[in-house]
Amino acid sequence: MALLVPSLAPWRRRLALLIWAVCLAWAAASQVAAAAMAPSPPHGLHLRVEGIIDPFVAGYVKRGLQRAEGEGAALVVIGLDTPGGLDSSMRKIVQSLLNSQVPTVVYVSPAGARAASAGVFIAAAANVAAMAPGTNLGAAHPVGVGAELPETLAEKATNDAAALIRGIAAERGRNAQWLEEAVRRSVAAAASEAVELGVIDLVAATPAELLAQLHGRRVTTPRGSVVLESRGLELQAFPMNWPERLLHVLANPDIAFLLISLGSLALLLEFLVPGHVVPGIMGAFMLLIGFTALGSLPVNWGGMALLALGIIFLVIEALTPGFGAFGLAGLAAFVLGAFFLFTPFTPVAPALPQDIRIRPWLIGAVSAAVFAVFIFYISAVIQARRRPPVTALAVPVGATGVATSDLAPRGTVQAASELWSAETVDGEPVRRGEAVEVMAAEGLVLKVRRVGRTAPEQ
Numbered sequence: 146m147a148l149l150v151p152s153l154a155p156w157r158r159r160l161a162l163l164i165w166a167v168c169l170a171w172a173a174a175s176q177v178a179a180a181a182m183a184p185s186p187p188h189g190l191h192l193r194v195e196g197i198i199d200p201f202v203a204g205y206v207k208r209g210l211q212r213a214e215g216e217g218a219a220l221v222v223i224g225l226d227t228p229g230g231l232d233s234s235m236r237k238i239v240q241s242l243l244n245s246q247v248p249t250v251v252y253v254s255p256a257g258a259r260a261a262s263a264g265v266f267i268a269a270a271a272n273v274a275a276m277a278p279g280t281n282l283g284a285a286h287p288v289g290v291g292a293e294l295p296e297t298l299a300e301k302a303t304n305d306a307a308a309l310i311r312g313i314a315a316e317r318g319r320n321a322q323w324l325e326e327a328v329r330r331s332v333a334a335a336a337s338e339a340v341e342l343g344v345i346d347l348v349a350a351t352p353a354e355l356l357a358q359l360h361g362r363r364v365t366t367p368r369g370s371v372v373l374e375s376r377g378l379e380l381q382a383f384p385m386n387w388p389e390r391l392l393h394v395l396a397n398p399d400i401a402f403l404l405i406s407l408g409s410l411a412l413l414l415e416f417l418v419p420g421h422v423v424p425g426i427m428g429a430f431m432l433l434i435g436f437t438a439l440g441s442l443p444v445n446w447g448g449m450a451l452l453a454l455g456i457i458f459l460v461i462e463a464l465t466p467g468f469g470a471f472g473l474a475g476l477a478a479f480v481l482g483a484f485f486l487f488t489p490f491t492p493v494a495p496a497l498p499q500d501i502r503i504r505p506w507l508i509g510a511v512s513a514a515v516f517a518v519f520i521f522y523i524s525a526v527i528q529a530r531r532r533p534p535v536t537a538l539a540v541p542v543g544a545t546g547v548a549t550s551d552l553a554p555r556g557t558v559q560a561a562s563e564l565w566s567a568e569t570v571d572g573e574p575v576r577r578g579e580a581v582e583v584m585a586a587e588g589l590v591l592k593v594r595r596v597g598r599t600a601p602e603q
Contacts, residue, residue, distance in 0.1 A: 187219050187374070187378060187379075188216075188218055188219065188378065188379045188380070188381050189213075189218050189219050189220045189221065189222060189356075189375070189378050189379070189380045189381070190209055190212065190213045190216075190218050190220075190221045190222070190380070190381055190383045191221075191222050191224065191352070191380040191381065191382050191383060192205070192206060192209045192221065192222070192223045192224065192383050193223075193224045193382075193384065194206065194223055194224065194225050194226070194227060194267075195224075195226045195227065196226075196227060196228075196393065196397070197227065197228065197229070197230040197231075197396060197397070197442075198227055198229065198230025198231060198234045198235050198238065198263040198264075198267070199230055199231055199234050199393060199396045199441045199442070200231070200233075200234050200441055201385075201389045201392045201393045201396065201441070202230070202234060202389075202393060203234040203235075203237040203238050203241075204389065205385050205389050205393075206223065206238050206241055206242075207237070207238075207241045209221060209223075210241055210242075210245045210247060210249070212383060213245075213247040213383075214245075214246045214247050218247055219247075219248070219373070219374065219375065219378055220247060220248040220249070220250060220359070220373060220375060220378075221245070221247050221248070221249050221250065222250045222252055222352070222355070222380060223249065223250065223251050223252065223267075223271070224252050224254050225251050225252065225253050225254070225258070225260050225264055225267065225268065226253065226254070226255075226258035226259065226260075227259070227260060227261065227262075227263060227264040227267075228259065228261050228262065228264075229261050229262025229263040229264060230262070230263045231263075231441070231442075231443060232263075234263070235263035235266050235267065236266075236309075238267050238270070239266055239267060239270040239309075239313065242267070242270040242271050243270055243313070243316060244367060245272075245366065245367075246366055246367055246368050247366070248272045248273070248364045248366060248371055248373060249271045249272050249273070250271055250272065250273040250274075250275060250355070250359065251267060251268045251270075251271035251273075251274050251275070252275045252276070252277070252349070252352070252355055253268060253274075253275070253276040253277060253280045253282060253336075254276070254277035254280065254352075255277055255280075256277050256278055256279030256280060257279055257280065258277065258280045259280060259281050259282070260276075260280070260281075260282040261281075261282075261283065261284045261333075262284065264282065265282060265283060265284075265310070265324065265327055265328075266309065266310060266313065268282060268345065269310065269313045269314060269317060269319055269324060269344070270313050270316075270317065271317070272317070272364040272365070272366070273346045273347070273359060273362065273364065274317075274319070274344070274345035274346050275345060275346060275347050275348065275349055275355055275358075276336035276339060276340075276345055276348055276349075277336065277348070277349065277350060278336055278337075278348060278350055279335075279336070280335070280336050281333050281334065281335050281336070282327075282333065282334055282336075282339055282344065282345070283327045283331070283332050283333025283334055284327065284331045284332070284333045303328060303329055306328045307325045307328045307329060310324045310325055310327070310328050311324070311325055319343060319344055319345075320342050320343035320344050323342050323343070323344055324344060336348045346362075347359075352380060356375040356376060356377070356378050356380070357375075357376055359373045359375040360373060360374060360375045360376040361373065361374075392437075392438075392441070395434060395437070395438040395441075396438050396441040396442060397438070398442060398486070398487055398502060398503050399503055399504055399507055400438065401435050401438035401439045401442065402435070402483060402486065402503045402507065402508075402511070403435075403507065403511070404431045404432070404434050404435030404438065405431070405432060405435035405436065405439075405452065406511040406514075406515070407428075407431050408427075408428045408429070408430070408431030408432035408433075408435055409428070409432065409455075409456045409459065409479075409515075410428070410514065410515065410518060411424040411425070411428030411431065412424070412425060412428035412429065412432070412456070412460065413428075413459050413460065413463055413515075413518060414428075414518070415428060416460055416463035416464060417463050417518075417522055439486075442487070443487065444486060444487065445486055445487060445488055447485055448481075448482045448483070448484070448485030448486035448487070448488065449482065449486065450482070451478045451479070451481050451482030451485060452478070452479060452482035452483065452486065453482075454475075454478045454482070455474075455475045455476065455478035455479030455480075455482055456475070456479070457475070458471045458472070458474045458475030458478060459471070459472060459475035459479075459515070459519075461475075462475060462519075462522075472519045472522070473519075476512065476515055476516060476519060479512070479515060480508065480512050483503055483508045483511070484503075484508065486503060487502050487503065488502075540560050540561045540563075540565065540583055540586065540591060541561075541583070542583055542584065542585060542586075543582065543583060544560055544561060544582070544583045545560070545580055545581065545582050545583070545596065546558045546559050546560030546561070546565075546567075546580070546581050546582075546583065546591075546593070547559050547560075547578065547579070547580060547581070548567075548575045548576065548577050548578065548579050548581055549564065549577065550577055551574065551575070551576055551577050552567060552568070552569050552574060552575035552581075552593070553574045554568050554569040554572050554573075554574070555567070555568045556568075556575070556577075558581055558591060558593060560581075560583060560591065565589070565590075565591045566589060566590045566591070567581070567590065567591040567592070567593045568590055568591070568592060568593070569592075569593060569594060569595070570584050570585070570592045570593065570594050571594060573594070573595060575593070575595045579595055580595070580596045581593040581594065581595055581596060582594055582595075582596045
């Protein structure tokens with residue numbers, strides 16, 4: 146046994162080193178984990194919502210509130226400037242705000258911003274509603290975009306919205322009567338008026354002033370009463386990610402219509418001048434993005450059908466050249482579809498902006514472009530029909546030429562200073578560069594034979 150002891154000594158040293166290394170690694174990992182689990186310095190998240198309230202904005206707000214809860218943020222400030230948006234998206238944001246574990250502040254800013262239609266509901270749903278000087282809030286009455294709603298339908302939409310705003314006001318302790326008037330009569334108020342009316346909580350010119358006024362305020366969240374400690378609090382920006390930003394930008398009536406229009410023109414050019422591929426691919430891509438953007442907007446499906454019908458008629462005109470009946474019908478359907486695209490015949494929710502539509506000048510510009518392409522195409526068709534047909538008879542029998550490719554028995558030859566398809570009359574192969582003689586013509590194909598001498602290559 147004594148002989149075994151020396152041989153075991155190195156293994157004992159190695160085992161001791163291994164145990165020491167494991168302990169060291171465990172200690173380091175524990176320190177890292179403790180640092181990761183240690184509470185981060187007090188901070189707040191700053192979100193920014195601008196433009197139409199759409200599903201991408203609703204998802205962004207929900208993601209920001211979840212991020213704030215996960216980080217243990219002291220509060221969330223949502224800068225707001227909106228003309229309104231989709232009712233479904235507005236309700237999702239309201240639900241997220243009412244159920245947020247983190248205190249929420251909606252701040253209508255900067256000066257000149259507004260919280261109209263859907264913005265009224267969103268501002269009212271926050272724990273604290275604030276506005277910058279020179280901003281306004283209100284005008285949430287249901288309207289028909291481009292037309293008044295029937296009395297019964299308008300009353301139904303109004304009552305539904307009024308019930309929602311009363312519930313929000315009761316939950317947040319706001320002036321329910323004025324908020325209901327904003328829904329029923331489209332009343333609006335400037336920042337100072339809104340504070341006096343008890344619709345919002347405070348007016349602040351800057352985010353720093355906002356945080357100073359929030360300090361010490363008590364708010365109620367699902368986890369209980371919370372006293373805000375916001376003086377000197379760091380507000381960390383939490384912007385939209387790039388997919389949200391891109392889709393939010395595309396969810397614009399003008400951009401969606403422009404994408405569909407350019408995509409239609411590109412496809413039309415592909416059908417008129419086939420073989421280039423790129424216009425067809427780009428056209429299909431733009432149409433796909435355009436219709437995806439329309440899916441995030443309150444679209445009149447009758448207008449959508451007219452747009453699609455116009456595109457189909459223009460494609461038919463390109464595939465079956467005529468005297469323009471399908472082209473004119475397609476252009477008319479396209480223009481009518483553009484005007485009707487955001488003109489609903491059913492009640493419009495109060496969340497929807499009252500001025501959502503495609504700008505008339507954009508419709509005019511796109512229609513002029515489609516009409517110009519159509520006129521150019523019709524002119525080309527008419528000129529082609531007036532032009533005498535081209536046949537190989539333009540090359541007289543007996544004329545000589547040069548084979549520009551091997552004829553075995555078909556190929557190409559140059560004769561009468563032009564390039565023609567050719568075929569040998571006797572089936573005898575002709576090499577490229579050999580001289581040939583025209584024996585006959587069939588349509589656009591010359592019948593030739595080798596004359597037995599080689600012409601110099603050109």
